Amino acid sequence: MPKRSHTSGATVPARFPSPAMVLGLSFAVTILPLAVGCCTEPSPGFSSRSSATGNTYWVNPADPLASDDPSKAPSTPFRTISAAAKAVQPGDCVLIATGTYRESVAVEASGTADRPIRFHAAPGARVVVTGADRMTDLKREPGPDNIYSVPWPHRFNTWSKTFAHPDDDYHLAIGRCEQVMINGYELLFVLDRKKLARGTFAVDLDGNRLYLWPRNNADLEKTPLPVEASVRELLWDLKGDHLQVEGILFRYAANRAQYGAVQIHGSNVVL
Numbered sequence: 377m378p379k380r381s382h383t384s385g386a387t388v389p390a391r392f393p394s395p396a397m398v399l400g401l402s403f404a405v406t407i408l409p410l411a412v413g414c415c416t417e418p419s420p421g422f423s424s425r426s427s428a429t430g431n432t433y434w435v436n437p438a439d440p441l442a443s444d445d446p447s448k449a450p451s452t453p454f455r456t457i458s459a460a461a462k463a464v465q466p467g468d469c470v471l472i473a474t475g476t477y478r479e480s481v482a483v484e485a486s487g488t489a490d491r492p493i494r495f496h497a498a499p500g501a502r503v504v505v506t507g508a509d510r511m512t513d514l515k516r517e518p519g520p521d522n523i524y525s526v527p528w529p530h531r532f533n534t535w536s537k538t539f540a541h542p543d544d545d546y547h548l549a550i551g552r553c554e555q556v557m558i559n560g561y562e563l564l565f566v567l568d569r570k571k572l573a574r575g576t577f578a579v580d581l582d583g584n585r586l587y588l589w590p591r592n593n594a595d596l597e598k599t600p601l602p603v604e605a606s607v608r609e610l611l612w613d614l615k616g617d618h619l620q621v622e623g624i625l626f627r628y629a630a631n632r633a634q635y636g637a638v639q640i641h642g643s644n645v646v647l
Contacts, residue, residue: 429491430467433460437475457481467491474501478509480610487618497623507608507629522593528579528586530607532630553630554579555606556588563588606630617642
């Protein structure tokens, strides 16, 4: 994906709804490296230290001392990117350790032209911000097949249920945002539990349950494979000015059409 830059007064391409620039990321998108200076090089053990222009913060949930208490930063790593985003000031840099971050990050602070706020994957790190959560309350449904269900309180874009025209199955499915993955493999969406087949899932919006059938008919009680489902529409919201983001993979957002999983509202923002 090409690098995107949004500058105050610039014309946003038509494919990005005004006033915000948005990136639709139901599929995986990698933000490419910036042609700008890097954050302070990391010291051993993911420790933090100050730089001449601002603080360098670490996000490393694997560190046993990690905490989202801002009073402990920058000497102690944050557990979440969101906590670091609330602490940053002009000139600060956030280095993010390898991990899968199940959160929606909002950056409201602004940097300046000579002291931007930067968020970077740490050198060699694989950083994933995902809209999916692990499903842990799976219940096997009665019957010979390995069909499972889980409570589902989420309601995303369900306009097609009422306004689709013509109201055939194909058009009713357009615009639905749910996604389900078993062991990293995506299942196909079907409109109704009665239409379930191997490798598919359905959502009962009236009964508030999600139903899924592993494509190999796996018994998830005997072989507990990881099951994930998209529960967040927005992954990263850049509200401030003079922000830079590099090296992060965004995936599995439950964002509807014309509503980006990543949004840029400020000016002089570079991804």
